[in-house]
Amino acid sequence: MESVPVRCPACRREHAYVTPVYPCPCGVPTAPPLLRGAPATPITHRTWNDDWVTVRCGSCGRHDQWPQPELCCPCGAVLRVPVRPVASAGHAAGAPGRPVRPAHIPLPRTAAAPRPAFRPLTIRTARDAVGAAALYLTWLGFREVTQPVTRPAFRIDLRAQGLIAQVDSTTRPTSLRDVECLWLNALNSSVSGVLFSLAGYTPDARERADGLRIPLFVLDLTGTPQPVNGAADELVSTGA
Known part of the structure; x- marks a missing residue:
């Protein structure tokens, strides 16, 4: 290569x-x-x-x-x-x-056995971004990953057992406020929180997420999330 x-x-x-x-x-x-x-x-x-x-x-x-x-x-x-x-x-x-x-792009195995290779969903729309994140959470081992019929005011895009996730499909980097809002919602629900972003994160958002141990992922257009902080690396390594 x-x-x-x-x-x-x-x-x-x-x-x-x-x-x-x-x-x-x-x-x-x-x-x-x-x-x-x-x-x-x-x-x-x-x-x-x-x-x-x-x-x-x-x-x-x-x-x-x-x-x-x-x-x-x-x-x-x-x-x-x-x-x-x-x-x-x-x-x-x-x-x-x-x-x-392509409808999807099979990528090489990135996790240790017995987890199968992740098969991403190519992203063309904001809905695709949420769908790609849902597939990835399922691949990590989270159960009953669902998307609310209508997006609630506090911007939770996905739910699973013990988890809520936000998918930022806008064209601006995800902000500090987004990180803190997700953390507060996860805390109030006694679950963990995960963030996915198409445009990356502001420096203060990354710093705050590191302190709160919130996994951050960046989505590329192949639909393959990439971990961008230690909490995300740990989640990929251990799974749900």
Whole structure:
């Protein structure tokens, strides 16, 4: 897999970023070609249509749309990693006039046996973000994960046995107030709280979550949550 150095413009920390690999319908693993030397840019605003890149399969020549590579820095910034544009990118085979976006993207096993590989839900809408978080909580071992029919005023998107979760699908980083509101609601219900965000977290939100031991996850457009603090790493390691 291709790896490039990526420096966070916010904290200046350097990361070795490994290109995500996706399965082409022909069966050959395909990866977005990273643009070496180009700076990563913080994501401060998201649109559902602009976070995809065209990738050409080197085996069959097919063009498909895959999520734009992203990196979540420990400082809280979510970075867009530049990719080389595909010259004369045509339409995906088998779908004249429109690029094909996969319904889901099977990723390699990221947890120890016997937990099966997580099969994410590609995110295109805010509802998809909640659905992806629900799938992930179920994968972690939480039982009876449900979504309220109507979202309550205190913004609880998901419930499970012993757990409530909030999914922030807005285009701004999740704030300190969101963290504290979730913690208070979890405390009043005598359950644990988990936060998922599409745009990352403000520095003070991360600091407060660390102090309260609230797991924080960032959702990328493949629908795969990434842990961004110690509490989230511990939850992934131990499960529900």
